[in-house]
Amino acid sequence: MSHRKLRMGMIGGGKDAFIGAIHRIAANMDGQIELVCGALSIHHDTAIESGHILFLPDDRIYTNYEDMIKAESKLPADKRMDFVTIVTPNFAHFGPAMLALENGFNVVIEKPITFTLDEAKQLKKKLDETGLMLLLTHTYSGYPMVKEARQLAKNGALGKIRKIYVEYSQGWLSKLSEREGNAQAAWRTDPSKSGKSGCMGDIGTHAAHLAEYISGKKITQLCASLNTVVDGRMLDDDGAILLRFEDKVTGVLTASQVAAGEENALKIRVYGENGGLEWAQQEPNTLTLKWLDKPAQTLRAGSNYGDRESIYATHNTRTPGGHPEGYLEAFGNLYRNFALTLSAKINKETPKAEWLDFPGIEDGIRGMAFIENVVNSNHSNEKWTDYVI
Secondary structure, three states: OOOOOEEEEEEOOOOOOOHHHHHHHHHHOOOOEEEEEEEOOOOHHHHHHHHHHOOOOHHHEOOOHHHHHHHHHOOOOOOOOOEEEEOOOHHHOHHHHHHHHHOOOEEEEOOOOOOOHHHHHHHHHHHHHHOOOEEEOOHHHHOHHHHHHHHHHHOOOOOOEEEEEEEEEOOOOOOOHHHOOOHHHHHHOOHHHHOOOOHHHHHHHHHHHHHHHHHOOOEEEEEEEEEOOOOOOOOOOEEEEEEEEHHHOEEEEEEEOOOOOOOOEEEEEEEEOOEEEEEEOOOOOEEEEEEOOOOOEEEEOOOOOHHHOOHHHHHOOOOOOOOOOOHHHHHHHHHHHHHHHHHHHHOOOOOOOOOOOOOOHHHHHHHHHHHHHHHHHHHOOOOOEEOOO
């Protein structure tokens, strides 16, 4: 455990924001981290008010990220922030992240990591130069049963992996909500703020990351078809992709934000020679194993057979069996593992393997490559597009 609390700054995530509060809850969950400063909004008054709501001292409430990073870098080592969390829309990720790294601060950042693939590569170069750390908040990789699924695939329990199906269905953009005052819809469907892709950039990246994370196989080729279903929308809100992975594994990825009535229905199935596994985000404590030659099994997070689950699952389980853990805890697991690793680094100690299991810059680059390759494939008449990074 850390010798002291880590000090966190936040860029974005003010009082009217959606994801900022989630990050603060997650960071606070294990008592390893405290919020010490923030540039919480691009609007001056909102930034000040948000800082006061969170009881930040007046001299640590900033009205833009440049001032915050420069001022924090001049503070004594025992007072300045250790890392900054960036929870702005996609187009405003790269600037703060690069400035933070240039000034010696570690970074936590929302996905997709940047606006373009080139920006993500620039961040990797800077991370390599500085030796600083970055956490990319691909939340779904924080669930204990997702971690157990990854270990089962890795340890050969399913046999040679053959097939992956992953789907992410939402219904919240079934209408032209971006023209009806929905701020979340407005920036996510605006190419100047979201990037080249809407649905695939926002949730397709989660599905692709989960497929690679659990299976341990990287995408090598794809064939994508994107749709814009709602008239007047500027970016895709639906799509399907045929995938080829390493070692002749094939898969299908579907993502939609116009599946009316769906909430956040992320589901994955991975099949090998001997059996398959199935996990669904809306029932995250359950992992179903299906076998070729024996009855199916249901694994549950926190149950009384924890001695037979991997350390990766048990380390990231917080409550006794039957007590629901969900999105906030998965988010908290990412922050805790990042904090434990960063604290070990500060104290010149060796982090445990299960602490190091959080998404970082390589996941960020692959996420941006996914968006670029999907859009290129959609525009191409070729059936298969080689996955370029």
